[in-house]
Amino acid sequence: MTLSALDPGAVQLPRETVQLRQEVRDFLAGERAAGTILGRPDSWLTGWDPAFTRRLARRGWVGMTLPRKYGGGGRSNLERYVVIEELLAAGAPVSAHWVADRQAGPTILRHGTEAQRSHFLPRIAAGACFFSIGMSERDSGSDLASVRTRAERTDDGWRLTGTKMWTGGAHVNDHAIVLARTDESEDRHAGLSQFIVNLRDPHVRVEPIRLLSGEHTFNYCHLEGVELTDDALLGRPGDGWQQVTGELALERSGPERFLSTLPLLTALVEQMQRTGGGSPEQQSRVGRLTARLSAIRQLSLGVAAALAAGRPADVQAALVKDLGTRFEGELVNEVREILPTTARFDATRGSYPELLATAILHAPGYTLRGGTNEILRGIITRGLELSR
Amino acid sequence: MSTESATEHPAAPSAERAADALPPLDAPPTTLVALAREAGHHHTPAPLAETLLVARPLLAAAGLAVPDGHLTVATGPLDVRFAHVDTGSRVGPTGAAGTDDALRVSGTLHRVPWARAAEAAVVLTEGPWGGPVLFLLEAAEWRQVTGANLAGEPRDDLVLLDVTVPAARVRRVPAALVREAEWRSGLARAALIAGAARRCVELTVAHTASRVQFGRPLSHFQAVKQEEAKLVEEAALVTAAVEAAAAALAEPDSAEFTAWLAAAQAAASVAEITRIAHQLHGAIGFTELSPLRLATTRMWSWRDEDGGERAWQQRIGRHVLDGEGDHGGEGDGDRLWQRVTSG
Numbered sequence: 001m002t003l004s005a006l007d008p009g010a011v012q013l014p015r016e017t018v019q020l021r022q023e024v025r026d027f028l029a030g031e032r033a034a035g036t037i038l039g040r041p042d043s044w045l046t047g048w049d050p051a052f053t054r055r056l057a058r059r060g061w062v063g064m065t066l067p068r069k070y071g072g073g074g075r076s077n078l079e080r081y082v083v084i085e086e087l088l089a090a091g092a093p094v095s096a097h098w099v100a101d102r103q104a105g106p107t108i109l110r111h112g113t114e115a116q117r118s119h120f121l122p123r124i125a126a127g128a129c130f131f132s133i134g135m136s137e138r139d140s141g142s143d144l145a146s147v148r149t150r151a152e153r154t155d156d157g158w159r160l161t162g163t164k165m166w167t168g169g170a171h172v173n174d175h176a177i178v179l180a181r182t183d184e185s186e187d188r189h190a191g192l193s194q195f196i197v198n199l200r201d202p203h204v205r206v207e208p209i210r211l212l213s214g215e216h217t218f219n220y221c222h223l224e225g226v227e228l229t230d231d232a233l234l235g236r237p238g239d240g241w242q243q244v245t246g247e248l249a250l251e252r253s254g255p256e257r258f259l260s261t262l263p264l265l266t267a268l269v270e271q272m273q274r275t276g277g278g279s280p281e282q283q284s285r286v287g288r289l290t291a292r293l294s295a296i297r298q299l300s301l302g303v304a305a306a307l308a309a310g311r312p313a314d315v316q317a318a319l320v321k322d323l324g325t326r327f328e329g330e331l332v333n334e335v336r337e338i339l340p341t342t343a344r345f346d347a348t349r350g351s352y353p354e355l356l357a358t359a360i361l362h363a364p365g366y367t368l369r370g371g372t373n374e375i376l377r378g379i380i381t382r383g384l385e386l387s388r
Numbered sequence: 389m390s391t392e393s394a395t396e397h398p399a400a401p402s403a404e405r406a407a408d409a410l411p412p413l414d415a416p417p418t419t420l421v422a423l424a425r426e427a428g429h430h431h432t433p434a435p436l437a438e439t440l441l442v443a444r445p446l447l448a449a450a451g452l453a454v455p456d457g458h459l460t461v462a463t464g465p466l467d468v469r470f471a472h473v474d475t476g477s478r479v480g481p482t483g484a485a486g487t488d489d490a491l492r493v494s495g496t497l498h499r500v501p502w503a504r505a506a507e508a509a510v511v512l513t514e515g516p517w518g519g520p521v522l523f524l525l526e527a528a529e530w531r532q533v534t535g536a537n538l539a540g541e542p543r544d545d546l547v548l549l550d551v552t553v554p555a556a557r558v559r560r561v562p563a564a565l566v567r568e569a570e571w572r573s574g575l576a577r578a579a580l581i582a583g584a585a586r587r588c589v590e591l592t593v594a595h596t597a598s599r600v601q602f603g604r605p606l607s608h609f610q611a612v613k614q615e616e617a618k619l620v621e622e623a624a625l626v627t628a629a630v631e632a633a634a635a636a637l638a639e640p641d642s643a644e645f646t647a648w649l650a651a652a653q654a655a656a657s658v659a660e661i662t663r664i665a666h667q668l669h670g671a672i673g674f675t676e677l678s679p680l681r682l683a684t685t686r687m688w689s690w691r692d693e694d695g696g697e698r699a700w701q702q703r704i705g706r707h708v709l710d711g712e713g714d715h716g717g718e719g720d721g722d723r724l725w726q727r728v729t730s731g
């Protein structure tokens with residue numbers, strides 16, 4: 001990386017996205033009118049609504065970038081970017097298909113066998129097959145390569161044993177992609193592999209872990225001798241680490257890394273509009289947030305464009321995620337100060353005090369999930385060192 | 389997220405009527421603040437800070453006897469009339485005067501801390517004579533609609549249906565006492581926050597010393613050390629402000645202003661303290677598996693419950709800027725510095 005990589009330049013979205021964006025907005029207006037719950041912060045973590053997912057899928061907005069021959073939309077990553085930024089900004093309930101759409105689909109397309117592709121991808125694109133991420137364990141968070149879950153060779157496949165932790169949605173999703181050790185002898189990055197595991201297998205036991213808000217999204221995922229055929233292995237044995245890190249740039253620079261709390265800012269703006277537009281002090285603070293949001297979005301689009309053009313962007317992605325997820329938390333603090341109110345989780349759902357409470361109670365997650373900000377800043381400074 | 393689910397919050401402590409081990413009425417103010425900090429530190433399931441730093445002193449200042457046990461405090465508009473209307477002076481439908489100050493009270497007091505665990509509530513509202521009144525309500529006199537704050541602590545609505553409060557429990561009070569109720573509540577909450585901030589530091593230091601990633605305890609990493617240092621700094625700031633306010637409680641001239649400072653600083657520091665503690669805990673702190681939430685969810689509630697830092701900051705700023713009734717008041721900027729050094 002050279003320092004010039006930190007100067008991404010202005011991104012021009014392709015013309016076809018203008019109409020696409022309008023279609024998504026029209027769709028969302030219809031959903032709003034029909035009473036779908038929108039406008040919620042962090043809706044990609046806790047907004048679980050499979051019926052909404054299927055309505056999106058019917059429009060071709062799930063698995064958009066997958067090839068048509070696998071039931072996907074054959075659209076570009078920038079087109080997908082526009083669709084998901086609209087959905088996130090609207091606080092739409094997208095968590096059911098989130099991991100399948102962002103991660104599992106592209107991973108299976110890239111590393112999967114023909115049989116895996118033709119089985120999973122059409123189902124993902126139809127909004128009928130949901131995935132969890134089975135990476136973290138109790139003792140393996142930032143240090144992911146230390147995972148202890150093991151897959152042992154059997155006569156006709158593998159036997160999987162271990163406990164995954166923080167597995168979002170394992171209690172409601174269909175499958176998980178599980179990172180496991182397949183070889184103890186080599187260096188710790190080399191002996192890892194990924195498996196597609198059916199979460200309804202009788203040897204998978206899912207145990208809830210409540211968030212501090214009392215909500216259920218996390219789980220322990222106990223893998224108690226799950227018998228897998230070779231069909232479950234993703235790519236070749238030992239490719240797990242490369243697969244995991246290979247997808248990171250995509251995972252780290254998406255609009256979900258700065259838009260998680262935008263619905264709260266929208267609620268604040270609506271509240272201020274109803275009450276006369278706010279004082280000059282309130283207005284300037286809203287302006288400050290707007291300017292920062294806008295600049296972060298430009299950086300994020302820059303990464304999306306670089307990836308679309310096949311350029312590596314790991315360091316820029318880390319930079320966007322650090323800035324963006326910090327912004328998600330700062331936004332909550334600012335909104336609280338701009339229009340003080342007692343945040344109440346037991347207030348009417350969708351009211352300003354309840355949205356504020358939700359955003360506050362979810363705040364610890366923004367700068368942890370998908371790689372903590374301390375780890376991201378390490379990646380950024382290592383990138384700088386390489387450029388010296 | 390209804391009231392029901394909030395009261396069944398996993399963090400909701402049991403709310404027994406615990407009259408255990410309250411300090412004597414003549415305990416020194418610094419002891420009372422220290423006890424309130426301990427209550428915040430141990431997330432004590434009782435209105436200890438409210439009893440010691442707000443309810444008891446207000447009752448004493450109003451010249452009412454202090455009942456045993458835990459007390460809570462409630463303010464807000466109510467429908468208050470004389471219970472015994474003086475028919476001789478009667479004007480209008482409700483009467484302009486009473487033969488005594490016994491009151492008939494109706495209305496709802498909102499989100500009263502720990503009402504279900506309190507023996508009685510000190511209520512401050514406006515009397516039928518148009519000035520402030522303080523009276524003591526006994527627990528049997530209210531109907532309770534249970535509610536909870538972000539931590540699941542009881543914040544109950546008290547519904548009063550034509551409750552008669554005998555004159556012996558009613559006092560006409562000066563406006564200054566209403567202000568005192570405000571700054572005392574702010575100080576009580578600041579003391580709780582200071583205690584919980586300490587808990588955040590303890591839990592984080594223990595966690596980063598014992599949690600191993602990349603073959604080393606988290607506390608080995610520079611980035612973790614830097615954040616941990618900022619956490620300790622911010623918590624120290626809150627403690628210092630609360631201790632100054634505790635020391636000033638005995639000084640009529642500076643008690644109010646230093647309580648504002650403590651309330652403003654404690655509320656404003658919550659965001660940074662909770663952010664760092666959660667960040668250094670990783671995913672486990674975000675869940676029921678770690679006790680960190682018992683401190684942080686309380687802090688997120690407490691900072692708002694008496695108006696939030698903006699309200700305290702505004703009071704301080706207005707006071708520093710307007711120069712009303714103070715020594716120095718030359719109309720220059722010196723007043724700011726004088727107030728900082730007057731404690």
Ligand SMILES: Cc1cc2nc3c(=O)[nH]c(=O)nc-3n(C[C@H](O)[C@H](O)[C@H](O)COP(=O)(O)OP(=O)(O)OC[C@H]3O[C@@H](n4cnc5c(N)ncnc54)[C@H](O)[C@@H]3O)c2cc1C
Binds near residue numbers: 135370599
């Ligand atoms: C909302 C949310 C959803 C999640 N969903 C999933 C999921 O679906 N599936 C899944 O597998 N996992 C999931 N995770 C787990 C997530 O990947 C981990 O939380 C993350 O990798 C951090 O690991 P940890 O929580 O164990 O923290 P730790 O790694 O223990 O880190 C604790 C603190 O130490 C710091 N630290 C650690 N190492 C270093 C270092 N070398 N230098 C500097 N600082 C360091 C960290 O930055 C952090 O501040 C989720 C987490 C969250 C919060």
